[in-house]
Amino acid sequence: MHETALMESVLVILRESAKANGIQKVTKVKLKVGELTNALPEALELAFEAAKGDLLAQDAILEIEPVKAQILCRNCQKISTIDWLNYYCSHCLSSNVKIIAGDELLIDYYEGE
Template sequence: MHEAAITEGLVRTLLTEAARHQISSIKQVTVKVGQLKAVEPHALKFCFEMFVEGTIAENAKLIIVHLTPIAICQQCSTKFEVPKFHFRCPQCDSNELKLQQGEELFIESFDV
């Protein structure tokens, strides 16, 4: 379960930023997760609740925004959503793609 390591890093970053801005309570955290990260949402939420226990984010709600993989074909410049790990251009069938979105994992915002 790599969600534990991922969540530990997210919570560490969250608490560091909160301390830097002298925030005493966090009510909600929004995280953006690219689908190619293969993060299981239920496991992420479970780990989040575990790691925030006893912190200023203990009762915070975790919002997970899923980012669909988007690629640009290097042959014909078509921009498209990558369907179910099918990494071929729907226009020209090339596999020379540049991924624009789908591998991210970051805290977008948190509400106090």
């Protein structure tokens, strides 16, 4: 379950940022999770609950915003959503594309006191 390792990394970053900003208690964490990460939101939530045990994030709630996978066509410069089977432009059918969304897992923001 790679969600546990991902969430442990998120909590390390969260603790470092909270400490650097003088935050004693985190109350909310919002993550943006791209569908290409293969991270299941339910598994991330379970991993968060299991890993947040210290006083800093003990009562924090987790909000997850799923991010759809999108590509930018290098030929026609249009943006398309993609699915797991086809990485081609839905406008001109080119496979000369660049992923522009959907591969991220990041802390969008957190709230605390």
